[in-house]
Amino acid sequence: MPGLLRGIARTAVVAGTATAVSNRVSRRQAGRWAGQEAPAPEQSAPAAPAPAPAPPPPGDDMSSRIDQLKELGVLKEQGILTEAEFAEQKSKILSS
Numbered sequence: 562m563p564g565l566l567r568g569i570a571r572t573a574v575v576a577g578t579a580t581a582v583s584n585r586v587s588r589r590q591a592g593r594w595a596g597q598e599a600p601a602p603e604q605s606a607p608a609a610p611a612p613a614p615a616p617p618p619p620g621d622d623m624s625s626r627i628d629q630l631k632e633l634g635v636l637k638e639q640g641i642l643t644e645a646e647f648a649e650q651k652s653k654i655l656s657s
Contacts, residue, residue, distance in 0.1 A: 576625075577626075577655055577657070578655060580622055580656075580657070581622050581626075584657065585595050585622070626654055626655070626657075629654050630651065630654060633647055633650050633651060633654070634647075649650055
């Protein structure tokens with residue numbers, strides 16, 4: 562049973578990391594495209610979109626999540642967050 566839970570938890574972490582990396586890449590690309598100037602009217606042929614950049618290593622995103630969870634734990638221990646608020650924020654971090 563503990564091995565099964567560990568496997569499920571690992572799968573959830575990997576899936577969450579992949580989702581977070583994908584979302585971050587999408588936001589970064591949208592920001593870059595929004596920052597580019599619109600082509601002049603004389604240019605009728607649109608340029609091909611740039612290939613997607615390689616996603617950052619998943620370890621960076623995971624360490625960021627762990628740091629966020631630690632900060633949440635400290636806030637909960639200090640009484641700043643209630644149990645319900647802690648659970649809500651924790652689920653947001655793990656699902657992003």
